[in-house]
Amino acid sequence: MLQPIGIALDKRAAGLKVNLDAAKAHMQETEKILADYQAKLHASRHQAQTIIHDAMTDAQKVRDEKLKGIQVEGREKLDGLQTELDAGRKTLVESLIHPELELVRNILDKLLGETPALVTNEERVLQVLENTR
Amino acid sequence: MFLFAEVGHENIVAALLDFRSNLLNWILLIGLLIWAIKKYLPSFIAQRQQSINNELELAIKTRKEAELALAGQKEKIEKAEQEAEQIVLEAKQAAARMSEDLKQQTETDIAELRKKFEMAAHNEKQAAILEMRSIVAKAAIKLTEENLRSNLTENNKTKIAHEFMGELSKIGSSSMNDESVNSRNDHDHQKVANA
Numbered sequence: 271m272l273q274p275i276g277i278a279l280d281k282r283a284a285g286l287k288v289n290l291d292a293a294k295a296h297m298q299e300t301e302k303i304l305a306d307y308q309a310k311l312h313a314s315r316h317q318a319q320t321i322i323h324d325a326m327t328d329a330q331k332v333r334d335e336k337l338k339g340i341q342v343e344g345r346e347k348l349d350g351l352q353t354e355l356d357a358g359r360k361t362l363v364e365s366l367i368h369p370e371l372e373l374v375r376n377i378l379d380k381l382l383g384e385t386p387a388l389v390t391n392e393e394r395v396l397q398v399l400e401n402t403r
Numbered sequence: 404m405f406l407f408a409e410v411g412h413e414n415i416v417a418a419l420l421d422f423r424s425n426l427l428n429w430i431l432l433i434g435l436l437i438w439a440i441k442k443y444l445p446s447f448i449a450q451r452q453q454s455i456n457n458e459l460e461l462a463i464k465t466r467k468e469a470e471l472a473l474a475g476q477k478e479k480i481e482k483a484e485q486e487a488e489q490i491v492l493e494a495k496q497a498a499a500r501m502s503e504d505l506k507q508q509t510e511t512d513i514a515e516l517r518k519k520f521e522m523a524a525h526n527e528k529q530a531a532i533l534e535m536r537s538i539v540a541k542a543a544i545k546l547t548e549e550n551l552r553s554n555l556t557e558n559n560k561t562k563i564a565h566e567f568m569g570e571l572s573k574i575g576s577s578s579m580n581d582e583s584v585n586s587r588n589d590h591d592h593q594k595v596a597n598a
Contacts, residue, residue, distance in 0.1 A: 275448060282455040289462035296469035303476040307483045314487035318494030325498030326505070333509040340513050344520030351524050355531045366539060373539075374546045378554065381547075383562060386554040390546050398542045403534075 363399045367392050370399065 371388065378386050 289466045293469045314490040321494045322498045329502040329505040
C-alpha cells in the first residue's frame with residue numbers, strides 16, 4: 271500500500287527538479303540576454319548622443335569662426351572708414367575755405383546791403399574750421 | 404487456562420485487566436487500526452496525489468512559460484541589432500538636421516551682422532556730414548561776426564536795427580493772427596458745444 275506513495279514522491283521530486291533546473295537555466299539565460307540587450311541599447315544611445323554632440327560641436331565651431339570673421343571684417347571696415355573720414359576731413363576743410371569765405375561775404379551782403387571788404391583771410395578761415403566743433 | 408491454573412484468584416483479575424496479556428485486546432486494536440487506515444488513508448493519499456500532480460503541472464507550465472519568455476527575449480535580441488542601427492541612423496539624421504538649421508541660422512546672423520556694419524558705416528558717414536555742416540555753419544557765423552565788427556558803421560547799425568524791428572513786427576503780427584484764429588476756433592467749438 272505504501273509503495274505507490276514512494277513512487278509518486280520520487281516521481282514528484284524528479285519532475286520538480288527537472289523543471290526547476292530548466293526554469294533556472296532559462297531564467298539565467300533570459301537575464302543574460304536581457305542584460306546584453308540593455309547594454310547594446312545603452313551603447314547605441316550613447317553612440318547616438320555622441321554623434322549629435324559631435325555634429326553640434328562642429329557646427330557651432332564653424333558658426334563661431336564665421337561670425338568672428340565677419341565681426342573682424344566689419345570692425346576693420348569701420349576703422350578703415352574712420353581713417354578715411356579723418357583723412358578726407360582735412361581735404362574737405364581745405365576745399366571749404368573759399369566757399370566759406372563766399373558764404374560769409376553773402377551773409378554780410380544781406381545784412382549790410384553792400385559787399386564789404388573782408389578782414390578774414392584764408393588762413394583764419396582754415397583755423398576757425400579746424401577748431402570749431 | 405494453564406496460565407490461570409498457575410496463578411491465584413487475584414492474579415486472574417490482574418491478568419484479565421492487564422492489556423499486554425490480553426490477545427483479544429491486541430486483535431481489537433489492530434483491527435481498529437486497519438479499519439481506520441483503510442477508511443482515511445486512501446482519501447488522504449488521493450488528495451496528496453492530486454496536490455503533487457498539480458504541483459507538477461504548475462512546474463511544467465512554469466517551465467513552458469520560461470521557454471516562451473526565453474524565445475521572446477532571443478527574438479528581441481535579434482531585433483536589438485536593427486533597433487540599435489535605427490537609433491544610430493535617427494541620431495545621424497537629427498545631427499544633420501540640427502547642423503543644417505545651425506548653418507542656416509549662421510547665414511541669417513551673418514547677413515544681419517553685415518547689415519548692421521553697413522548701417523553703422525552709413526551712420527558714421529552721415530554723422531561726419533552733419534558734423535561738417537554744423538562746423539561750416541558755426542564757422543560762418545563766427546567769421547561773419549568778426550567781419551561785422553570791423554564793417555559796422557552808424558548807417559549799417561540803423562539799417563540792421565530797422566530790419567530787425569521789421570522782422571519782429573512781422574513775427575508779432577503773425578503770432579497775433581494765429582492767436583485770433585485759435586480764439587475764433589475756440590469760440591466756434593463753444594458754440595457747437597452749446598448747441
